[in-house]
Every structure is written in C-alpha cells, then in structure tokens.
Amino acid sequence: MKIVVLGAGALGAYFGARWQEAGHEVINLVREGRAEQIEKNGLKLHSEMGNYEVPDPVIARSPEEIESPDLVFLAVKGYHLHGTLDWLKALVNKGAKVYPVLNGMEHISILQKELGEEAVIGGLSYIIATLDEAGHVVHTSPFHDLVFGPLHTSQQAICEELALACNQANLNGTLSTNILEDMWKKYMFITAFSGITTAVNQPIGVVRSYPQTFRIAERILTEMKQLANAHHIDLTDEQVQQAFERLRGFDHEMTSSMHQDRRKGLPLEVEHLHGGALRLGSEVGLSMPYIETIHAMIKPYEEYQQ
C-alpha cells in the first residue's frame, strides 16, 4: 500500500515505520521543523516489540510531491486538526481515504464535513509512545494496536487491504465490525483515564490509593456511557465495569499520554476530549457534572509551558 503519514510524531512515525519495515511505501508528510529533524537524525524506533531504524525515511513537505496515495494515516493532536485540512483535501482529491487515530470523537464529524463521508474511515489505536529529544520514537507498552473499520459502505475494500498490510507488519491490526462502538469505548476509557491522571497530576497507582479520587474515574466512565447511549451507541454498564477493572489492573506508574504531556509542559488535548464530550452532551441535553469539573480543572494547563 502507499500510505501517507500525516502527523509523523510518536504514534504516526511508529506505525509508519512498521509498515515500511513490512515492505509498504510510506511517505511522511511533515512540516519544516520535523522534516529537518528526520533528515538530521533519521527515524528510529526504540521499542519493547523490537527496535528498528527506517533505512531511508521518505519525507514530503507538500501533498503536491505525492502521487496516487491509497491511505492517509492521520495522527496529529486534536488541537492541530484544523491545520491539516488543506493537505487532507489535496490528498483525498488524489484518491486517498483518511484513517484518523486521534483520541476522541469530534474529529470524525469535522473530517466528514470537510472531506466527505466516503473519505473518512473509523479508527483508533492503543499504544504508549512518545518522541525523545532526537525525534526518535520511544515505545514503552507491550501493545501496539490499530483498530479500523468502514464508516461508509464504499470503504470495505480499503479496510481489507489495510488489514492485510497490518498482518504483514510487526503490529496488531484489527478490522472491526462495529468501529463506531469501538471508538466510543475507547473515548469512554480515555476521558476517564486521561482526565483523572492529568487533573491529579499523578499516575494511576497514586489515584487508586485514594478511593474517593479513584471513584471519580468511575463516575466519568458512567457519564461517558450515558453520552454514548444518548448518541445511539449501545455501551453497557458491564463495559463501564470492564474499563474500571482495566484501570485497577494497570501498573502503579502507568499514566495517560495527556498526563505525560502535562509533565512535559506540552499543550493538552483537553478541549478535543473533555470539551468535545461536553459539546456532544449539550446537543442531547445531557448534564455531565464530573466531566465538566475535570475539564475545568485541566483547562488552566491546556497551553502550559514549564
């Protein structure tokens, strides 16, 4: 497959390198700063699942340099989504479908509105990855999972092609039969996990040792389940409990990517995740006091620089 990685940061560069390792054609469509970093330092993965250095990372600085793309793997932060729309439109006009892996849900309707419903595949990822000072990927989880599935009937073939590409690569790819439900399940989980760890500024083990604090995570899961139900997605109380058990089972030091960003003084995706949930709630007249409080607590750190 010919895959364009738009957002060749921690997650995008990781999966792009894995596809390239498996023999697929991968082009990193990047802005100037990242282009210079990759040209200077190369593209390396330091990974629990196997280190890898991309022999000749392919870089493009504009979609005009790219012919006949099959797929755009979109892995920017929520607050950078609008800045990618012109490049995405150019690539969709050249025939590409877009596979976004951003946490959250709001980006899907924005992308569908801007690019057309046929262009946007559903998707998500489970991985823990970050960039080091050289711009190399540091992958610290034993999982590196991609889930994707059609949001439009015309997308079955490209999803099957992607499933094949994932099978050939050193990663776990799943072609979902209900991608919307899978995305909402992750949205429910990440809103609670990133919300509580970022607001408290502690990893999950510390949160768990204060039952009254940990209970807030369960309340957020419940509010997200109600939100999903109000949007006709059939999440259940049992799935809330499974997500809560997952938080119970994490290692003491485990934390969310949003909390890692807070620790590094980087901008936070709170508006895309928690703000997005509140906007989706107000569309259906649902009040979500725990999410509203967590959103308000994290908001002052949104643009925080240490």
Ligand SMILES: NC(=O)C1=CN([C@@H]2O[C@H](COP(=O)(O)OP(=O)(O)OC[C@H]3O[C@@H](n4cnc5c(N)ncnc54)[C@H](OP(=O)(O)O)[C@@H]3O)[C@@H](O)[C@H]2O)C=CC1
């Ligand atoms: N990291 C993780 O472990 C996980 C992340 N996610 C989700 O994946 C998404 C990406 O996260 P992550 O990889 O950590 O983020 P990073 O910040 O590491 O990478 C994002 C990249 O997007 C690039 N970018 C931003 N705007 C543009 C643009 N207009 N054109 C080209 N490139 C652009 C940035 O480059 P530049 O240097 O130019 O700013 C940066 O390299 C987020 O939504 C996150 O929630 C989900 C699961 C786990």
Ligand SMILES: CC(C)(CO)C(=O)C(=O)O
């Ligand atoms: C839950 C986790 C760690 C797994 O992908 C994640 O998505 C994040 O923290 O952003």
